[in-house]
Amino acid sequence: xxxxxxxxxxxxxxxxxxxxxxxxxxxxxxxxxxxxxxxxxxxxxxxxxxxxxxxxxxxxxxxxxxxxxxxxxxxxxxxxxxxxxxxxxxxxxxxxxxxxxxxxxxxxxxxxxxxxxxxxxxxxxxxxxxxxxxxxxxxxxxxxxxxxxxxxxxxxxxxxxxxxxxxxxxxxxxxxxxxxxxxxxxxxxxxxxxxxxxxxxxxxxxxxxxxxxxxxxxxxxxxxxxxxxxxxxxxxxxxxxxxxxxxxxxxxxxxxxxxxxxxxxxxxxxxxxxxxxxxxxxxxxxxxxx
Amino acid sequence: xxxxxxxxxxxxxxxxxxxxxxxxxxxxxxxxxxxxxxxxxxxxxxxxxxxxxxxxxxxxxxxxxxxxxxxxxxxxxxxxxxxxxxxxxxxxxxxxxxxxxxxxxxxxxxxxxxxxxxxxxxxxxxxxxxxxxxxxxxxxxxxxxxxxxxxxxxxxxxxxxxxxxxxxxxxxxxxxxxxxxxxxxxxxxxxxxxxxxxxxxxxxxxxxxxxxxxxxxxxxxxxxxxxxxxxxxxxxxxxxxxxxxxxxxxxxxxxxxxxxxxxxxxxxxxxxxxxxxxxxxxxxxxxxxxxxxxxxxxxxxxxxxxxxxxxxxxxxxxxxxxxxxxxxxxxxxxxxxxxxxxxxxxxxxxxxxxxxxxxxxxxxxxxxxxxxxxxxxxxxxxxxxxxxxxxxxxxx
Numbered sequence: 001x002x003x004x005x006x007x008x009x010x011x012x013x014x015x016x017x018x019x020x021x022x023x024x025x026x027x028x029x030x031x032x033x034x035x036x037x038x039x040x041x042x043x044x045x046x047x048x049x050x051x052x053x054x055x056x057x058x059x060x061x062x063x064x065x066x067x068x069x070x071x072x073x074x075x076x077x078x079x080x081x082x083x084x085x086x087x088x089x090x091x092x093x094x095x096x097x098x099x100x101x102x103x104x105x106x107x108x109x110x111x112x113x114x115x116x117x118x119x120x121x122x123x124x125x126x127x128x129x130x131x132x133x134x135x136x137x138x139x140x141x142x143x144x145x146x147x148x149x150x151x152x153x154x155x156x157x158x159x160x161x162x163x164x165x166x167x168x169x170x171x172x173x174x175x176x177x178x179x180x181x182x183x184x185x186x187x188x189x190x191x192x193x194x195x196x197x198x199x200x201x202x203x204x205x206x207x208x209x210x211x212x213x214x215x216x217x218x219x220x221x222x223x224x225x226x227x228x229x230x231x232x233x234x235x236x237x238x239x240x241x242x243x244x245x246x247x248x249x250x251x252x253x254x255x256x257x258x259x260x261x262x263x264x265x266x267x268x269x270x271x272x273x274x275x276x277x278x279x280x281x282x283x284x285x286x287x288x289x290x
Numbered sequence: 291x292x293x294x295x296x297x298x299x300x301x302x303x304x305x306x307x308x309x310x311x312x313x314x315x316x317x318x319x320x321x322x323x324x325x326x327x328x329x330x331x332x333x334x335x336x337x338x339x340x341x342x343x344x345x346x347x348x349x350x351x352x353x354x355x356x357x358x359x360x361x362x363x364x365x366x367x368x369x370x371x372x373x374x375x376x377x378x379x380x381x382x383x384x385x386x387x388x389x390x391x392x393x394x395x396x397x398x399x400x401x402x403x404x405x406x407x408x409x410x411x412x413x414x415x416x417x418x419x420x421x422x423x424x425x426x427x428x429x430x431x432x433x434x435x436x437x438x439x440x441x442x443x444x445x446x447x448x449x450x451x452x453x454x455x456x457x458x459x460x461x462x463x464x465x466x467x468x469x470x471x472x473x474x475x476x477x478x479x480x481x482x483x484x485x486x487x488x489x490x491x492x493x494x495x496x497x498x499x500x501x502x503x504x505x506x507x508x509x510x511x512x513x514x515x516x517x518x519x520x521x522x523x524x525x526x527x528x529x530x531x532x533x534x535x536x537x538x539x540x541x542x543x544x545x546x547x548x549x550x551x552x553x554x555x556x557x558x559x560x561x562x563x564x565x566x567x568x569x570x571x572x573x574x575x576x577x578x579x580x581x582x583x584x585x586x587x588x589x590x591x592x593x594x595x596x597x598x599x600x601x602x603x604x605x606x607x608x609x610x611x612x613x614x615x616x617x618x619x620x621x622x623x624x625x626x627x628x629x630x631x632x633x634x635x636x637x638x639x640x641x642x643x644x645x646x647x648x649x650x651x652x653x654x655x656x657x658x659x660x661x662x663x664x665x666x667x668x669x670x671x672x673x674x675x676x677x678x679x680x681x682x683x684x685x686x
Contacts, residue, residue, distance in 0.1 A: 003506060006531070014495075014496045115325045116328060116547055117518075119553065128529070135530055135531050135532050136530075137530050209495065211522065211523070250496075250499070251498055253499075255502055259499055259503065260462070260489045
């Protein structure tokens with residue numbers, strides 16, 4: 001029982017990281033039906049910028065600056081890679097363009113911060129907290145609640161503020177929103193900025209638990225993409241639940257079956273979802289009108 | 291700075307053929323100078339450059355200066371092959387030093403074998419590296435192979451420290467899985483079966499499942515075969531679970547990426563080392579000091595790689611001198627029957643190679659290092675006490 005609890009706790013901590021990155025995929029998909037395939041790199045840049053800033057001004061003061069950096073980075077991605085593709089209504093231009101930008105960001109980071117993994121000093125004590133024999137790092141608790149908090153803040157913003165309503169309107173029907181006088185181009189730019197901001201935030205949250213380096217984003221970005229598919233690209237809740245499912249599946253399979261097969265159930269689940277519920281567990285099925 | 295022996299060689303070389311002094315002898319150098327194993331690659335390169343600089347300052351070899359042709363293989367097999375072809379065909383090197391990664395070595399060295407140009411592997415440890423070709427084999431090594439290391443790890447854990455229930459944790463690469471096989475074989479030789487054999491991937495950040503399995507199986511020691519960043523995650527995961535059993539593993543536990551990323555959690559980890567940054571002989575003292583001075587650092591990122599790289603240059607120089615030629619075949623024959631004793635920093639090389647034995651190191655040469663205060667130091671003082679400071683190759 002204690003082992004299972006420990007596995008669940010670790011699975012939730014890992015899963016929440018996947019979830020928050022997947023949430024970023026969902027943000028841009030909602031408004032523009034496009035994704036930033038450089039999401040993992042946005043996370044990596046956030047972590048590395050955060051590492052450099054934390055060395056000068058400390059972890060907590062660094063956070064808002066990293067959020068601003070993430071906003072700008074996301075806006076830049078939209079401006080460079082996505083806007084043109086949306087304008088010309090090409091189906092796939094943005095895929096190649098965001099992947100290419102991701103590679104450029106990675107190379108840039110390698111040149112600035114080197115190719116070795118770096119240690120990110122933890123702002124919280126590194127000794128584990130023990131509750132009924134289950135150990136958890138203070139930083140892992142911060143990851144879970146920080147990620148939840150950020151997602152909640154964005155959801156509230158979308159539902160309550162007037163600008164958020166423009167985002168929701170654009171998600172529901174971009175053309176109609178445009179006719180109603182909403183600057184949909186700006187809304188899409190904004191959604192990219194928000195998306196990279198969540199990734200950058202996730203980056204500085206996970207960096208003290210994982211390691212920090214130019215390649216830290218590639219595996220996380222890919223797994224989060226699987227999570228977004230499992231949970232449904234149109235649902236914020238789906239991102240969270242999908243992340244938890246994958247995280248817990250990984251740790252429990254690793255323990256109960258074999259650590260060599262750790263990644264298998266997540267992928268099997270991905271295939272099952274794509275076969276039986278292509279819109280994802282929480283996604284709204286798309287109705288294609290002809 | 292240098293021993294009288296090497297000086298003597300150098301003077302002899304300087305006198306040998308001054309007529310062609312303008313010429314150089316090209317020596318290839320291939321290793322990962324960027325990426326996850328770059329701390330080993332860069333240290334190896336710096337050790338090699340130090341030795342080349344010393345030799346050139348005293349007149350070079352056969353009256354010619356040694357010229358290094360450095361290439362970054364990025365631990366990438368394909369790139370390694372391209373570099374091998376470039377060094378052989380375009381640069382026409384007399385020999386090549388290097389290879390950190392077993393995979394790159396295995397993929398690249400067949401081109402040298404075909405071109406009859408010697409390679410001295412100064413870091414890669416895969417046992418298969420020396421078994422790829424039958425004699426005449428052009429591949430040599432100045433590193434402790436995985437068979438030696440796994441036997442040492444098991445000896446240390448089971449015999450010396452008396453652990454009964456080892457768990458093995460190895461990464462899913464060739465390096466990790468071949469090492470795991472060697473470990474299981476060595477454990478079998480002692481009649482011990484590991485209580486858990488776990489696997490992890492490069493870039494894995496959560497080791498909870500692996501560690502819990504080992505813990506629930508009652509493991510009292512963890513034997514590792516992986517590289518720095520993931521090994522650090524194992525140590526950090528242990529701290530998280532509040533389960534502290536010793537880590538004993540292959541020499542990669544000495545990588546700075548392990549020591550720095552594991553921090554206090556990595557203290558006490560033990561690994562076989564052919565060289566420890568410890569000035570216990572005049573030769574080693576001089577080497578460490580000139581390395582620190584040349585590269586302006588206090589802690590060598592990978593002392594083993596630097597020392598083995600340094601020694602490989604002196605072995606090659608001695609062989610070229612004895613062959614009195616830069617012809618690959620003659621250099622190989624000279625290496626296989628080296629008449630001069632070469633005093634290196636790891637050991638004194640007295641006939642290090644024969645026709646069928648291209649391993650410079652035997653089981654008795656490496657000792658156990660231990661991580662203490664963020665550095666690797668000697669685990670058992672008695673291993674290097676007195677005349678054991680320099681351990682030479684055992685002869686059959």
